[in-house]
Amino acid sequence: MSPSTAHQFTANILIVDDQDAKRMALAAALEPLGHNVVLASSGREALRLLLQDEYAVILLDVRMPDMDGFETASFIRSRQQTELTPIIFVTAHDRAEADMLGGYSLGAVDFIFSPVRAEVLRAKASVFVELHLKTLTVQSHERRLRELEAREAQEIQERLRHEREQERRQAQQEMRKLSSALEQTADPVFITSRDGTIEYVNPAFETVTGYSRAEALGQRPNLLNSGTHASTLFQDMWETLLRGEAYRSEVVNRRKNRTLYYEEKTVTPIKDERGVITHFVSTGKDVTERKRIEAELLALNTLLEERVQQRTAELEEVNAELEAFAYSISHDLRTPLRHIASFADLLQRDTEQLLPVKAAKHLGIIQDSARRMDWLINDLLEFARTGRQDLNFHPVPLENLVQEVIRHLQAEDGGSSVQWNVHSLPVLYGDLPALRQVLTNLLSNAMKYSRDRVQPRIEIWGTTGVDEQIIHVRDNGVGFDMAYSHKLFGVFQRLHSPAAFEGSGIGLANVKRIVLRHGGRVWAESHENQGATFSFALPQRHALIQVVDTS
Missing domain, CATH: 3.30.450.20 (PAS domain)
Incomplete structure (x- = not known):
């Protein structure tokens, strides 16, 4: 602690002596210290002053009437407030030994002998004054620290109180929310x-x-x-x-x-x-209402299952009738048709060069109609079989299958001059015989409708869609009017005359039925005299639901 810090306080110095001259001399000697010097003419007056204020040091004369210095010192030491206050006894040289013995026993800190030397007195007094001032400074700092701690504690307490209040309010708000939620x-x-x-x-x-x-x-x-x-x-x-x-x-x-x-x-x-x-x-x-609906749904599902079983039985009966009808077409209708064709051929051979031109023409019409009728019956039976036959799904490398179908078509056409352009094709998941029939119908159609071109061209390629593989077949043939595209895949629907292009109009219907049973879709795009593109798409998955075409 620096002196400047200590000197911010003023100390009290108490001089106790019954002689005015000695008191004034002591006061004059201490005046240069710059502190407050208090004078008392007796021990009783000194005790009264000590009750009123605090002193850094007491200069106490040993020899005083009524109450001497030792008695006064004894009273001073008996009080808790002054038991540590430094006492310097003032005595004469001739009584130094006796006074010092009694003084130290009463807690004296030092002695000064008369006549007093001013510089010695100031030196001794200043030590205790300085010590007192430092004590005051420490006490002041301690009080300041306690005040700061008290203030900080109060602030913390206030903050905690505020936080507790906020928490209490938040808790009350949450309780109100919870209570409101439960109530509503x-x-x-x-x-x-x-x-x-x-x-x-x-x-x-x-x-x-x-x-x-x-x-x-x-x-x-x-x-x-x-x-x-x-x-x-x-x-x-x-x-x-x-x-x-x-x-x-x-x-x-x-x-x-x-x-x-x-x-x-x-x-x-x-x-x-x-x-x-x-x-x-x-x-x-x-959940009473939900249970009621579940019970109704269960009853409805039971009823639907019964209806499905009934409908299945009806469909099986209808299929049986269709099979009987197909058998009738195959046997009962084809027999008289064969007779008509056979006898017409015999009649032509027997009357060759004998019939008039008009009659020979009529006979030729009979023969052509019989052959056409035979084709229609064959195609109709094939269409019926397509809807009934089971499908066995396996991975089918489409590129190999396309090459196989092309070789077969070229052999039947006697080495056609068609320019084939086959791109990379995917592996489809489906029934091999059924997919072979789809490609045969599409490629043979492309050959048929582009055969009048100087250089027939047919292109086959594949693309990948969303969860599906798409196959395209494009030709440079006669094409068709898109206004009639909805008729393309219907049974016996044709967009060109039989005289221009042969066929029964069942091939594309077969294509649609097979593709639908694979869970796919089929479509075509064209412009007249600018060729046509037929496309079909099959799902990219390993478990397909067979879709039965009931059209």
């Missing part, structure tokens, strides 16, 4: 004590159960027991809850009016800060 929720909620006594129910509980709050409070949850559940259900519930776990179940409850209702119930144990279960909260959801 559409689902029934009730809270019980640990022994199962109902302590709270929300308005939804009253609405669903029919029991008022007054009727429910103090009761137990078996108030709602429908009697339809085994006792083991409630035993399992309590065992689960007492383990501290939530219990969930669907139960049947009974309302106040004795009607039953279904409820999805969740019961949750509530624990205190020690982890001890104190309450249970039950939340439910009335």
Whole structure:
């Protein structure tokens, strides 16, 4: 601690002497110290002054009438406030030894002998003054520190109080939210004590159960027991809850009016800060309407299954009839047709060069019509078989299959001059014979409708769509008017005259039926005299649902 810090205080110095001259001399000697010098003419006056103020040092004359210095010192030391105040006794040289012995026994810190030397007095007094000032400074710092600590403690206390107040308000707000949520929720909620006594129910509980709050409070949850559940259900519930776990179940409850209702119930144990279960909260959801709808759906599904079985039986009967019809076409209709064709051929050979030109023309029309009728019957039977045959799905490398179909078509056409352009093709998942028929129909159609071109060109390529593989077949043939594209894939639908292009109009219908049974789709795009592009897409997956074409 620096002197400048200590000297910010002024010390009191008490001079006690019954002789005015000696008091004034001592005061004059101490005046240069710049502190407050207080004079007392007797020991009693000194004691009175000590009761009023605090002193850095006391200069006490040993020899005084009435109450000498030793008696005064004894009283000074007897008081707790002054027991440590430094006392310098002033005595004569001739009594130094006796006075010093008594003075030190009374706690004297030093002695000054008369006549007093001013510089010695100042030196001795200044030591105790300086010590006193430092003590005052330390005490001041301690008081300041205590004040700061008290202020800081008060601020902390105030902040904590404010935080607690905020937390209390937030807790109250959360409680209001929770209370409002419980009161306004559409689902029934009730809270019980640990022994199962109902302590709270929300308005939804009253609405669903029919029991008022007054009727429910103090009761137990078996108030709602429908009697339809085994006792083991409630035993399992309590065992689960007492383990501290939530219990969930669907139960049947009974309302106040004795009607039953279904409820999805969740019961949750509530624990205190020690982890001890104190309450249970039950939340439910009335699912009676949903159960009614489920029962109706179950009954409807049962009815639909019966109808499906009935419809399946009817379809099997119709299929049997169709098979009988196909058999009739194959045998009963083809027999007279063969007779017509055979006898027409015999008639032509027998009357060659004998019939008039007009009659020979009519005979030729009969022969052509018989052959065309035979083609139609064959194609119709093939179309019927396409819808009935089972499909066996396997990976089919399409590029190999396309090359196989091209070689077959070229052999039948006697080495056609078609320019084939086959790009990289994917592996499809489908029935090999059925896909062979699709490609045969599409490629033969492309050859047929482009054969009048100087250089027929047919291009085959594949693309990848969203979850599907797409195959395209493009030719540079006569094309067709897109206004009639909806007729392309119908049975016996043709966009060109039979005289211009042969065919029965069943090939593309077969293509559509096969592709649909693979779960795919088929379409075509064209402009007249600018060729046509036929496309079909099959799903990219390894488990396909066979789609039966009922058109």
